[in-house]
Amino acid sequence: MKNYYMDHAATTPLSKDALEAMMPYLTTDYGNASTVYTYGQRAKAAVERSRRTIAATIGAKPSEIYFTSGGTESDNWALIGAAEAGREQLSKTLSSNSQTKILQPQDSAAAVDQNYRCSSKASMRVGHIITDTIEHHAILHTCAYLEKRGFDVTYLPVDHEGHVDPDAVMAAIRPDTLLVSIMVANNEIGTIEPIAEIGARLQKHAEETGQRILFHTDAVQAYAHISLDVEELKVDLMSASSHKLNGPKGVGFLYLRRGVKLPSFLHGGEQERGRRAGTENVAGIVGFARAAELACGVNTQVPALICGVKPQPITSTSDTDTDTTSTAGAHAAESSLAPMAQRIALESAVRDHLIQRLLDEIPYTSLNGDPTHRLPNNVNVCFKYIEGETLLLLLNEKHIYASAGSACASGSLEPSHVLTAIGIAHEDAYGSLRLTIGPETTLEDVDEVVDLMKPIIACLREQSPLYQAISAHPS
Numbered sequence: 491m492k493n494y495y496m497d498h499a500a501t502t503p504l505s506k507d508a509l510e511a512m513m514p515y516l517t518t519d520y521g522n523a524s525t526v527y528t529y530g531q532r533a534k535a536a537v538e539r540s541r542r543t544i545a546a547t548i549g550a551k552p553s554e555i556y557f558t559s560g561g562t563e564s565d566n567w568a569l570i571g572a573a574e575a576g577r578e579q580l581s582k583t584l585s586s587n588s589q590t591k592i593l594q595p596q597d598s599a600a601a602v603d604q605n606y607r608c609s610s611k612a613s614m615r616v617g618h619i620i621t622d623t624i625e626h627h628a629i630l631h632t633c634a635y636l637e638k639r640g641f642d643v644t645y646l647p648v649d650h651e652g653h654v655d656p657d658a659v660m661a662a663i664r665p666d667t668l669l670v671s672i673m674v675a676n677n678e679i680g681t682i683e684p685i686a687e688i689g690a691r692l693q694k695h696a697e698e699t700g701q702r703i704l705f706h707t708d709a710v711q712a713y714a715h716i717s718l719d720v721e722e723l724k725v726d727l728m729s730a731s732s733h734k735l736n737g738p739k740g741v742g743f744l745y746l747r748r749g750v751k752l753p754s755f756l757h758g759g760e761q762e763r764g765r766r767a768g769t770e771n772v773a774g775i776v777g778f779a780r781a782a783e784l785a786c787g788v789n790t791q792v793p794a795l796i797c798g799v800k801p802q803p804i805t806s807t808s809d810t811d812t813d814t815t816s817t818a819g820a821h822a823a824e825s826s827l828a829p830m831a832q833r834i835a836l837e838s839a840v841r842d843h844l845i846q847r848l849l850d851e852i853p854y855t856s857l858n859g860d861p862t863h864r865l866p867n868n869v870n871v872c873f874k875y876i877e878g879e880t881l882l883l884l885l886n887e888k889h890i891y892a893s894a895g896s897a898c899a900s901g902s903l904e905p906s907h908v909l910t911a912i913g914i915a916h917e918d919a920y921g922s923l924r925l926t927i928g929p930e931t932t933l934e935d936v937d938e939v940v941d942l943m944k945p946i947i948a949c950l951r952e953q954s955p956l957y958q959a960i961s962a963h964p965s
Contacts, residue, residue: 494939496892498734498867499677499711499926504777505736511780512738515773523770524761533772540779547786548728549719550745556762557775560742561710563755564729565628567744567766568706569619569671571752572727573636576668576704577617618667622646622654623911626677629708630907633671642666650913651860652681656688660695669704674712674723678908678924679859680868682716689724704750710734710742714785715865717830726750732774736928737781741774787829833929837866840927844869844936851940852947854957858909858922869925872914875957876921876950884950888942893924 495503515536521529523537538552545552558564621633623645633643644662648654654672670692675682685707696702706727709718713730720728728745732738746752746765758767848855854874873881878894885892894906905919914922927936951957 491889492938494888494890494935494942496890496925496927496931496939498928499924500893501733501739502736502928504738505781505784507784508737508777508781512773512777515776519772521772523772524759533770536772536776537770540775543779543783544743547714547718547782548745549721551748553763554720554745554748556744556746556766557770557778558742558744558766559740559771560733561626561708561729561731562628564731564742564744565626565708566632567752567755568727568729569629569632569636569669571755572669572704572706573617573619573639573641575752577641580617580666580668616640616642616666618642618644618664620644620646620659620662620667620670622648622672624648624652624676624678624908625671625673626708626710629671629673648911652676652679652858652908652912653860654683654688656684656691659688660691663695663701663703665701667701667703669706671706671708673708673710674718675709675716675865675868676859676908677711678906679870679912680711680864681859682712682863682865685723685725693724711865711868714782715867716834717786720745720747727752732778732781735781735785738774738777741771741778743778785830785833787833834866837927837929837931840931840933840936841866841869843933844925844927844940845871847937847940848943852944856918858912858914867927869927871923871925872909872918873921873923873947874918875954875960876947878921878923880950881921881923881946884946885943888946890939890942892926894922 515533519529519532519536521527521531521533523530523533525531537557541552541555541557544550545555558567617640619633619636619641621629621643625633633645637643646654646658646662659670659672670688672683672685672688674685689705692703692705704726705724706729707723707725708729710729710731711734712718713728714735718728725745726747727750729742730745731742733740752765754765754767756767759769761767761770845857845861848869848871849857852873856872856874858870858872859868882892882894905914905916906922909919909922910916925939
């Protein structure tokens, strides 16, 4: 029976090209990149070539790319590092005021609260972070950890399509705000956030007030799926992961803008220019770079048309502008624009066809997220009067592999925090389904998936007393 893999947001198959690029470093060129002899220097050269490739895909400098074990580590390093560095700077700024106490990690929650309430300069004492309610748990749980360490976190609400309001970001800024972290695109509903506008306004705020607030974005779902340029986005830190773009698992990167000082997150050796200890995953890094090279269209051919769907021109936006500050970035943007634009157009056509069929042919179905300004591979819907986990099991029997939300939250008995944050009722959120396609997904595939889904959903609804009552007495 044919398999239908519709969960590319959870992970993607390793491409043959990436595997071929990795093989020498798993077999013959297995040297430690920190050693001085030939085997080690070959490995080191491969890591540095990969760093240049990754940097070019986002308009960055190679020295601004740090390889990690994946998106979660990159997010943790960005948030914890920025918070600790920022609090240290606050401590130096306020050290001359004998009445001001900078709270330290060992201070109890009661001390944090007492210090915050009792001092006239309370907001200058803890250190403040701004994020939103629909971030990945790698961000939300790290923020919760930082709250226990004495930091204050503002969780901004989003609208019914999952958008963060840039005005709300600016209104939340306090004198002790250290960091803003907003994801490029949501991993569950696919909504793309106004990162460039937020970045520009934070930059203007710094110019007008002198308050420099670091700006981090989690790009794990967006990197290599839409064009990203760090200069256009005006971000200081960006997280990405290899396995979301047909690269190997266990490797990612943190973009760290030149001049931004973060303490080391992992301590030990001097790898990654002394900022991230641990023997380099050379094969993984090489595979990541090759996957990114293919996904972003660098030195690759235009992908084949999917089921005869002709690519449509995509209007150039700030996401695809070239990076004038980096020769490598400008070259990458110029060489990759057409292939990436065509791939986006092809995936968007398949995505929109899938959405239309689901909404038109399955009653009581609603789309979650922005209907147009969303990731090209993301479909997230709610089917009323069914239970999503049961649907997943029945789809699995038909060899359709999808998810009810983030793979990282699988097994939770609670409805998706993303869906409840955009105003979806709990009973409807339990009937959610996320279908995320890949570049190999065809119109024929999604047609077959919908045809297989329809009788399953109808059968489940026949077992729902609420659906039976609605059907017997339609409004």
